[in-house]
Amino acid sequence: EEDASISPVRNQDGEIINYVAVKRDVTQEVALKKQLNQAMKMEAIGTMAGGIAHDFNNILSAVLGYAEMAELQLAEDDPARKDVGQIIVAAHRASDLIRQILTFSRQEEKELRSVKIQFVIKEALKLLRSSLPTSIDLQQDIDPDCGPVLADPVRIHQVLMNLCTNAKQAMAGEQGRLIVRLSALVADSSIGSSFLEQGHWLDLEVSDTGVGMDPQVRERIFDPFFTTKKKGQGTGLGLSVVHGIIKSHGGEITVDSEPGRGTTFHVYLPMVDSEENHEEEAQQIILPRGDEHILLVDDEPLLVEIIERSLSILGYRVTSFTDSRQALKWFRRHGDRVDLVVTDMTMPHLTGADLAREILTAKPQLPIILCTGYSEVMDADRARAMGIRKFLAKPVETRTLAQSVRDVLDT
Incomplete structure (x- = not known):
């Protein structure tokens, strides 16, 4: 972006005989201002979230505690046991959402632990399904035998929700498919994945049949504050946050997209030994x-x-x-x-x-x-x-x- 000023040049009689135009590149200043505004917004969100988190988690503690007590008193074949189990799952989901807001708004570093992300993915897709229009067909192909990775489940949930939200917006108002796959792969010289170290990896694929991207947009999608959305419809932070999370997990992310042919993201995470888990x-x-x-x-x-x-x-x-x-x-x-x-x-x-x-x-x-x-x-x-x-x-x-x-x- 540029900041321009034009000043007239006058002669001794006060007549304008010329103009002097000065242009200054203010791209960096504008970007820094956006970063400052976003930081202030995140701080406000963090303050608000922190204010309610204690009371909200106390309420969740009571819900979870009484549900677990009820579950312990029910026979294994009691039909109500499944209903109580869903209450427990919902309480954990609510707790994770509060933790996600706190983690994102305050940029807290969470300790990574061995986790099977197929369970995180399925929970995220349950939340996502209710927000998708009927015009979008959500398909999933999750390999249940994939091994664990060192990860923060809340951040993996955040990655998937961001990618799927982008996919939904790329198909807005149109019939389309959103496909989420999870599979294992072995990286070696034979598959040509030079960006992956040799070893066992998980491949989380999120693809859509939306509008796609041209090469110029594709090159910048992970830049902070870069967005193709209209003003007020996005901050341009979603994919840059995704990129940062994946890198902090020792992973890689790639994108394949062409105008009119949809977009496919691949998130690669290194697997760990499952014996400890x-x-x-x-x-x-x-x-x-x-x-x-x-x-x-x-x-x-x-x-x-x-x-x-x-x-x-x-x-x-x-x-x-x-x-x-x-x-x-x-x-x-x-x-x-x-x-x-x-x-x-x-x-x-x-x-x-x-x-x-x-x-x-x-x-x-x-x-x-x-x-x-x-x-x-x-x-x-x-x-x-x-x-x-x-x-x-x-x-x-x-x-x-x-x-x-x-x-x-x-x-």
Whole structure:
């Protein structure tokens, strides 16, 4: 873009005898301004999301907790068990959406873990299907035997939703097909994939029968703020974010497109050994039990009730409080009876972090688990530095809580 100014040149009589035009390339300044505006927008979204995340995750914790309790009490062949299972799946989906907003708006670096992305893809396509017009035929070909990759499931979900949303917009108002495929491939010199290192890869393909792109557009689609959409219909960030996510996962992304012949994206992610993942799944089938005494503190009565019931079913003795000040007062008299403390972070009067400091001052070796729906002032590293053994993000599954309790007690 250019900034131009034109000034008249006058003679001694004041008559205009010429003009001087000055042009300046302001492309970089405009781009920087757009970046600044987008950063401010993301910060505003992050502030808003952070404000509701704690309360929203507390609500989800209650939904998830009671659903898991109901599931435990139903027989394997009870028809209601499937319905309760769908409630649990929906609660996890809602939690992931909140986490996705927080992650994207604050650009947080998430720890990658071994995950089979075919399950992430299927969940994303369930969400997508309801938003597609009837004129678009959604087809999927997901290989269930594909091995795991090191990934953040929330970001893989974001990648797929961005690619599919672009495909939907490319077919707007027209009959078309959106095809999502997942397959495994072995990269070697024989397949000509010089951009892939030799080894085992997953190939996530998203293709559409939309308008396609010419070479000039195709070369710039991963540039930040580049968009072919009308003003107000897009930021031009979608594909640049996708590109950044894939690169942060050690992957590659390619595009094949021609005007009038649709577009195909290939996302390549390196596979990892699945043995560790299978072992982890096997360990989670049976909930560990115990008979230790646990002090439970949370200002949400519903969460106190469901967590206390869950831990009691597993054999633990639980003393619970909804007021952290009362909990501390009780602990100062009966702290020698307590084997573990499980506390919320954000509470009135005395936060979980403040409560943990007071408890650790009195009993430095006592294990503490800190749970939070969302907190800007506390994370796993800060909690660990304080002496807190475990940091959990709400909503917390019963199996995750049970395993965490056992882990810190046995350490």
